[in-house]
Amino acid sequence: MQERVLSIQGVKRLPYYLKFLKELQANGVTYVPAAAIAESLDIYEVQVRKDLAAISRQPGKPRVGFTVNALIEDMEHFLGYDNPNTAVLVGAGHLGQALMSYSELSHYGLKIEAAFDVSPELIGKNIHGIEVHPVEQLTALCREKNIEIGIITTPMEYAQEICDQLVAGGVKAVWNFAHIYLHVPKGVLVQNEDMAVSFALLSNHLARQMGEIPVEE
């Protein structure tokens, strides 16, 4: 009986495994040993084996390793990529447009159905195949299209209001790029992608390197 549990750090490694495996697949490679994955990504082989065992029932074959295609399938299933999620994006500025142009996300099962903004210059535009709607239509369109994920790339002062409208529209998860703590009802997942928070980690790391501040890993 397999446990199929993986730490958050483990989940974070999966997209790198997946990227490497897809390169192999594109080059017609059929088998890959754990050692080759480990070397390519600077990860201990024992860690690679543990991660793969958590997401795949496939046993590595002695000498040749794992079947690339099957490993990709198992990984995509574990990550839910085989079950595409519908999303809307609110705030079609630079960050929003960067996300809309980021084709990796669609390979990974994220389908941005519509974007929303308040700016008359953006409304009605088609950006990388995604139409920009007036924000007044947000809740209704989420309900109508059964949207699962709301992506917030607005300035922070509008983020909570937009979040409430997404929740009213029935989204199950909010991917929040605004620098604000969002209040949501129980059962709605918020994932914060806050550059100020990321920079805090980086800045604290540098302060540590200079011997000023210790941090427990």
Added chain:
Amino acid sequence: MQERVLSIQGVKRLPYYLKFLKELQANGVTYVPAAAIAESLDIYEVQVRKDLAAISRQPGKPRVGFTVNALIEDMEHFLGYDNPNTAVLVGAGHLGQALMSYSELSHYGLKIEAAFDVSPELIGKNIHGIEVHPVEQLTALCREKNIEIGIITTPMEYAQEICDQLVAGGVKAVWNFAHIYLHVPKGVLVQNEDMAVSFALLSNHLARQMGEIPVEE
């Protein structure tokens, strides 16, 4: 003797504390009880007290709480914000411009001294006060200006090459927004800000909510 250690999750909470404290400061509030911080950010009070004890020697006063100004100072010191870091940004597309326009980062001690790109339309431009230089000047300019942080917002196929040039220019840390694993010499810190990785977490979370996949926290 105080330990002043804090988990990575704790470091990630600090920018939210800091934002709340600065709002209080702007409104002329002098003292804040831990309970008020806890309530505003939906965090247990005992967690707030533990985090604050790790970064500040200031004891909370019974009834009134902590001195807002002193707490801000201690937090900014812990995060290294009182010791500004110089940075360059490579790749002045949508994501790069979103970062350049993100004024929070400068409040937090990040000074982007210059941007770099290959596009003739961008080179020579001044974007939010930051000049875009040809990428050929990257290493020399990093050396000359003693740059500490390199921010990579290029397409992934150029990221390793740019990273090598940043390292040759003497940067101590790379903030990597490209979807690629970067190889760096020992002593250089890489912080990955990979939207594909973030989406993997979100997608896996949603798959879990639907009861498909367990993840160990």
